[in-house]
Amino acid sequence: MPLIWNLKSSKTMLSFNSFFPDSVLTFVTDHQIDFSFYEGGLSVEQRSFLKKHAGEYPVINVRQVHGGDVLIVNDDMVAGTFYEADGVLTNKTDVLLCVRTADCLSVFLCDPITKVIGVVHAGWRGTQKNIMGHAVHQMIEVYGASPGHIKAAFGPCICGSCYEVGTEFLDYFPRHTHQKNNKVCFDLVAANESQLTAEGVLTENILKSSVCTFEQTSYFSYRRDGKNTGRILSAIMIKSKP
Numbered sequence: 063m064p065l066i067w068n069l070k071s072s073k074t075m076l077s078f079n080s081f082f083p084d085s086v087l088t089f090v091t092d093h094q095i096d097f098s099f100y101e102g103g104l105s106v107e108q109r110s111f112l113k114k115h116a117g118e119y120p121v122i123n124v125r126q127v128h129g130g131d132v133l134i135v136n137d138d139m140v141a142g143t144f145y146e147a148d149g150v151l152t153n154k155t156d157v158l159l160c161v162r163t164a165d166c167l168s169v170f171l172c173d174p175i176t177k178v179i180g181v182v183h184a185g186w187r188g189t190q191k192n193i194m195g196h197a198v199h200q201m202i203e204v205y206g207a208s209p210g211h212i213k214a215a216f217g218p219c220i221c222g223s224c225y226e227v228g229t230e231f232l233d234y235f236p237r238h239t240h241q242k243n244n245k246v247c248f249d250l251v252a253a254n255e256s257q258l259t260a261e262g263v264l265t266e267n268i269l270k271s272s273v274c275t276f277e278q279t280s281y282f283s284y285r286r287d288g289k290n291t292g293r294i295l296s297a298i299m300i301k302s303k304p
């Protein structure tokens with residue numbers, strides 16, 4: 063059930079604001095802007111888009127490497143410095159966490175009790191490294207979160223019917239692949255949901271947007287548009303003020 067949030071501007075974007083506590087801002091950009099990663103930092107266009115839609119806040123900009131590492135934001139981290147990671151967690155207010163995707167899954171995390179948030183980029187490689195499990199472990203160990211309180215929302219990604227993969231995936235993900243017309247398909251959402259529930263996150267606390275980037279042309283899709291396609295930004299922040 064995608065939830066559409068009316069932004070400050072007239073544009074609307076996918077959001078999970080009504081699923082998370084009022085103090086937590088979330089949004090997912092679409093093809094109105096390309097959020098590809100640049101080594102020099104955010105482009106002028108990207109920066110002004112964020113300022114317009116979310117306000118002017120420090121942005122934790124990660125260089126994604128399809129790994130299993132989740133970054134813990136500490137006081138020394140300044141906006142504009144890059145960290146290699148595929149997920150970010152914080153309990154700090156007014157710091158925008160984000161990941162970029164084009165068919166991969168973005169997962170928004172929040173424990174409303176300990177007030178820790180995060181966002182994770184989960185492609186098949188990160189999923190194979192159990193990045194969702196690592197993210198939940200870190201929420202528990204670093205911030206004292208409780209898996210029974212953690213809420214997770216899944217952003218748009220390629221769906222299990224569209225994601226055709228090699229036969230090696232039958233070994234990688236035996237529970238989350240199926241065969242269709244002699245092709246193997248991988249269900250990225252189901253694989254990540256099972257990593258969350260394996261850590262004790264409750265099924266009723268997981269919200270899936272059920273938006274397929276391959277089918278919905280309003281989102282960038284690596285599989286549909288090729289490697290030069292743009293990137294979707296999935297962002298989350300704890301607001302200090304309403």
Ligand SMILES: [Zn+2]
Pocket residue numbers: 220221222223224225274275276277
């Ligand atoms: Zn699909």
